[in-house]
Amino acid sequence: MNKEIKPPERIKGTIHLPADKSIAQRSALFALLSQESSLITNYPAAEDPQTALSCIAQLGAKIQSADRRIRIEGTGRDGMRVPGEIIDCGNSGTVMRMLAGIVAGAGIPATLAGDASLSHRPMKRIIDPLEQMGALIRAAQGDRPPLEIRRDKTFTPIDYRLPVASAQLKSCVLLAGLFGEKTTRVIETVACRNHTEIMLGLPVLRKGKEHIISSNRGIAIPPQNLEIPGDFSAAAFWLVAASILEDSEIVMPSSGVNPTRCAALHILRRMGADIEMEMMKKAGKEPVATLRVRSAKLSPADIHPEEIPNAIDELPVLCVAMAFADGVSRITGAEELRFKESDRLAAIQNVLEAGGVRVEAHAGGLTIYGDPKRKIRAAQHDSCHDHRIAMSAAILSLKSDGVSEIKNAEAAAVSYPEFWSHLDSLAHI
Ligand code: S3P
Numbered sequence: 001m002n003k004e005i006k007p008p009e010r011i012k013g014t015i016h017l018p019a020d021k022s023i024a025q026r027s028a029l030f031a032l033l034s035q036e037s038s039l040i041t042n043y044p045a046a047e048d049p050q051t052a053l054s055c056i057a058q059l060g061a062k063i064q065s066a067d068r069r070i071r072i073e074g075t076g077r078d079g080m081r082v083p084g085e086i087i088d089c090g091n092s093g094t095v096m097r098m099l100a101g102i103v104a105g106a107g108i109p110a111t112l113a114g115d116a117s118l119s120h121r122p123m124k125r126i127i128d129p130l131e132q133m134g135a136l137i138r139a140a141q142g143d144r145p146p147l148e149i150r151r152d153k154t155f156t157p158i159d160y161r162l163p164v165a166s167a168q169l170k171s172c173v174l175l176a177g178l179f180g181e182k183t184t185r186v187i188e189t190v191a192c193r194n195h196t197e198i199m200l201g202l203p204v205l206r207k208g209k210e211h212i213i214s215s216n217r218g219i220a221i222p223p224q225n226l227e228i229p230g231d232f233s234a235a236a237f238w239l240v241a242a243s244i245l246e247d248s249e250i251v252m253p254s255s256g257v258n259p260t261r262c263a264a265l266h267i268l269r270r271m272g273a274d275i276e277m278e279m280m281k282k283a284g285k286e287p288v289a290t291l292r293v294r295s296a297k298l299s300p301a302d303i304h305p306e307e308i309p310n311a312i313d314e315l316p317v318l319c320v321a322m323a324f325a326d327g328v329s330r331i332t333g334a335e336e337l338r339f340k341e342s343d344r345l346a347a348i349q350n351v352l353e354a355g356g357v358r359v360e361a362h363a364g365g366l367t368i369y370g371d372p373k374r375k376i377r378a379a380q381h382d383s384c385h386d387h388r389i390a391m392s393a394a395i396l397s398l399k400s401d402g403v404s405e406i407k408n409a410e411a412a413a414v415s416y417p418e419f420w421s422h423l424d425s426l427a428h429i
């Protein structure tokens with residue numbers, strides 16, 4: 001599907017955000033591991049969370065769903081069945097990496113495969129620790145999916161210092177650790193999203209900058225009875241859109257605002273964005289708030305390596321904001337972006353350059369030459385089958401001098417199927 005974007009005069013309105021993809025996928029996987037029945041409300045229709053449901057069904061979970069309410073009867077840690085077929089993780093790196101930890105820990109032989117994009121993503125980061133714990137993993141070209149996972153040896157708990165600030169890797173090791181009599185410890189020195197620790201109630205010891213998170217068989221896995229909050233990563237597109245368009249205002253009730261997720265909010269505020277957080281409260285164990293954003297004059301910003309993990313998914317759209325800042329912005333230490341659903345550093349550089357923005361690439365980042373008065377050249381942008389690139393290109397196109405087109409726009413449905421209809425409803429032409 002190709003989608004035409006006509007630049008509007010302004011965008012205005014209230015948005016009901018899609019439910020958080022990271023939390024939703026975890027709720028399904030953890031409900032599988034619980035022995036009690038889970039009731040999850042506001043479960044998203046997006047492709048990745050739906051993939052999580054089909055994967056847990058293959059391992060024996062019983063699922064009933066009506067609207068956005070999902071009841072899951074888990075198998076418990078020891079009741080999973082050996083899947084009769086390959087488990088298809090679709091486009092989801094989170095499902096593949098976390099499920100790898102679960103089946104390796106449980107000793108359930110399974111093959112995990114994915115779509116063309118996931119089949120190119122590096123898996124050595126999970127293969128190494130899982131093999132240290134006793135798994136045997138065969139991967140295409142040494143470290144690409146499909147992953148054939150077995151465990152013939154006994155389970156060995158490990159102390160594991162994260163070599164990359166990755167929540168998927170952290171979660172993978174901790175989930176495998178849930179099957180060990182002795183404790184597995186993951187040590188992180190740069191905090192990355194902590195939904196797994198929160199939702200499973202894992203013990204976290206803070207020692208200065210280090211977080212030491214533990215898991216073992218003694219930890220009871222709670223049923224997942226929660227309402228999934230709105231996805232801050234989806235909100236970020238509108239935070240940027242309303243900031244760069246004149247006379248614009250968007251309100252987003254019930255957005256997740258977990259501090260390990262919303263560095264983009266602080267970066268945008270540092271750039272001068274007018275963003276208010278109202279009605280802060282807890283939805284289950286996660287903080288949520290209403291976000292209100294209005295048009296603003298943006299200054300340039302440098303995004304530092306230690307900020308990257310907590311803004312990782314919002315970096316493409318932050319690059320769009322930087323194109324309209326009054327000066328030069330720099331992103332450093334973001335090499336992880338090259339290993340997402342596409343090489344997001346290259347993909348967003350192409351999008352910005354097609355629009356006429358000057359961009360310089362470095363191994364781990366970009367320098368973006370901003371101009372608040374600039375008109376963007378109308379262009380045809382390729383989503384590279386990456387949801388966040390499709391949506392970032394659409395936000396850039398809101399400022400173009402004509403009609404732009406997003407190729408393979410259906411990619412947005414991986415995390416935000418309602419994105420295009422929300423855009424139509426907000427845009428005042
Ligand atoms: C995710 C973690 C991040 C993020 C991804 C979702 C998660 O990946 O980019 O979209 O749900 O744990 P990494 O952990 O690989 O950085």
